[in-house]
Amino acid sequence: xxxxxxxxxxxxxxxxxxxxxxxxxxxxxxxxxxxxxxxxxxxxxxxxxxxxxxxxxxxxxxxxxxxxxxxxxxxxxxxxxxxxxxxxxxxxxxxxxxxxxxxxxxxxxxxxxxxxxxxxxxxxxxxxxxxxxxxxxxxxxxxxxxxxxxxxxxxxxxxxxxxxxxxxxxxxxxxxxxxxxxxxxxxxxxxxxxxxxxxxxxxxxxxxxxxxxxxxxxxxxxx
Amino acid sequence: xxxxxxxxxxxxxxxxxxxxxxxxxxxxxxxxxxxxxxxxxxxxxxxxxxxxxxxxxxxxxxxxxxxxxxxxxxxxxxxxxxxxxxxxxxxxxxxxxxxxxxxxxxxxxxxxxxxxxxxxxxxxxxxxxxxxxxxxxxxxxxxxxxxxxxxxxxxxxxxxxxxxxxxxxxxxxxxxxxxxxxxxxxxxxxxxxxxxxxxxxxxxxxxxxxxxxxxxxxxxxxxxxxxxx
Numbered sequence: 001x002x003x004x005x006x007x008x009x010x011x012x013x014x015x016x017x018x019x020x021x022x023x024x025x026x027x028x029x030x031x032x033x034x035x036x037x038x039x040x041x042x043x044x045x046x047x048x049x050x051x052x053x054x055x056x057x058x059x060x061x062x063x064x065x066x067x068x069x070x071x072x073x074x075x076x077x078x079x080x081x082x083x084x085x086x087x088x089x090x091x092x093x094x095x096x097x098x099x100x101x102x103x104x105x106x107x108x109x110x111x112x113x114x115x116x117x118x119x120x121x122x123x124x125x126x127x128x129x130x131x132x133x134x135x136x137x138x139x140x141x142x143x144x145x146x147x148x149x150x151x152x153x154x155x156x157x158x159x160x161x162x163x164x165x166x167x168x169x170x171x172x173x174x175x176x177x178x179x180x181x182x183x184x185x186x187x188x189x190x191x192x193x194x195x196x197x198x199x200x201x202x203x204x205x206x207x208x209x210x211x212x213x214x215x216x217x218x219x220x221x222x223x
Numbered sequence: 224x225x226x227x228x229x230x231x232x233x234x235x236x237x238x239x240x241x242x243x244x245x246x247x248x249x250x251x252x253x254x255x256x257x258x259x260x261x262x263x264x265x266x267x268x269x270x271x272x273x274x275x276x277x278x279x280x281x282x283x284x285x286x287x288x289x290x291x292x293x294x295x296x297x298x299x300x301x302x303x304x305x306x307x308x309x310x311x312x313x314x315x316x317x318x319x320x321x322x323x324x325x326x327x328x329x330x331x332x333x334x335x336x337x338x339x340x341x342x343x344x345x346x347x348x349x350x351x352x353x354x355x356x357x358x359x360x361x362x363x364x365x366x367x368x369x370x371x372x373x374x375x376x377x378x379x380x381x382x383x384x385x386x387x388x389x390x391x392x393x394x395x396x397x398x399x400x401x402x403x404x405x406x407x408x409x410x411x412x413x414x415x416x417x418x419x420x421x422x423x424x425x426x427x428x429x430x431x432x433x434x435x436x437x438x439x440x441x442x443x444x445x446x447x448x449x450x451x452x
């Protein structure tokens with residue numbers, strides 16, 4: 001594969017790097033960058049670039065989660081509504097959530113924006129009721145218990161193991177990036193320290209280039 | 224009224240103790256005694272297993288009830304006894320995986336139980352799943368209590384999302400031996416309301432019947448028992 005590579009989409013916007021769990025198999029508990037909520041200015045800037053990629057036909061889906069639990073952002077519903085309003089009805093908006101903060105009230109508020117929510121079952125007793133609520137409001141995208149059945153060790157960043165299939169890195173293959181909560185753009189969704197940062201959302205994103213970085217050496221993905 | 228003859232011992236509850244307190248399980252609030260099955264009672268249960276095996280109706284045996292079987296201090300020995308009596312039949316047990324270590328899997332490998340791990344605590348169950356896989360003992364994992372859930376016939380404050388089905392315990396005549404040696408009608412009998420006999424009695428001649436929990440259960444009572452093989 002030829003590197004450096006052109007960016008074709010902003011696959012993920014990490015609207016918060018905080019989490020309400022501290023799972024031993026997750027990089028979140030020892031994140032080596034700020035645990036913070038993304039500011040509205042940074043978020044709008046990121047959406048502007050997403051809009052650009054949607055217009056040029058290279059982006060069809062946006063994930064509003066990174067390393068953190070998006071539903072605990074104090075302006076979560078507002079951020080989702082902004083994405084829907086700015087990007088239109090054809091883009092698929094998704095998050096993965098542990099479900100702890102998902103209430104009937106939240107689901108009702110999200111319903112108009114057709115956010116698809118994928119439940120990661122870290123706490124089954126919380127995931128279950130969340131799944132039921134999301135089914136009711138037609139927001140459920142799916143659920144899994146990946147740390148047990150399709151595990152990764154976050155490219156060696158956590159003391160866990162790898163049992164998932166070894167597949168090509170979708171970020172490098174597709175020219176995807178993630179915007180971290182502080183506004184920096186990083187090469188992939190596993191970056192717990194920011195060493196894969198290639199720029200900032202306030203820059204000309206289209207001029208930034210992607211290539212394999214430090215974590216790729218220890219990652220389960222093929223590049 | 225249909226009759227539902229007892230045709231096999233489907234489960235033996237090795238212990239009614241548990242090392243978790245899941246909100247969707249009746250175990251935490253169980254008023255029945257929390258105890259490990261003793262050797263005499265287990266051997267008594269195996270007499271019933273032998274009886275049904277000779278009649279050709281036994282089928283697979285599970286060493287699980289409402290409790291975590293691996294908490295039994297003599298789990299491997301009891302598993303060996305079961306294997307001695309059922310040399311080629313399927314012997315299964317369900318566990319939360321917390322105590323499913325590499326050493327234990329190694330000790331069990333030659334006894335060939337089929338292990339189902341219920342993932343109530345992913346961070347604590349996973350090492351056990353991997354260990355069981357390595358020794359060829361993993362039969363499956365279970366998260367149905369989340370996505371194909373039931374409220375234990377109204378005994379817990381949870382939801383039913385599992386599709387309705389006919390009760391196989393009544394239909395096939397599957398009995399459950401509780402850790403105190405009682406024989407009961409189904410796997411959901413937290414308080415022993417469906418008890419029909421005791422393993423210390425001479426095997427045979429027991430009839431099952433729908434009991435109080437059947438009224439609030441998501442499963443339906445079969446019109447009649449399965450035809451005799």
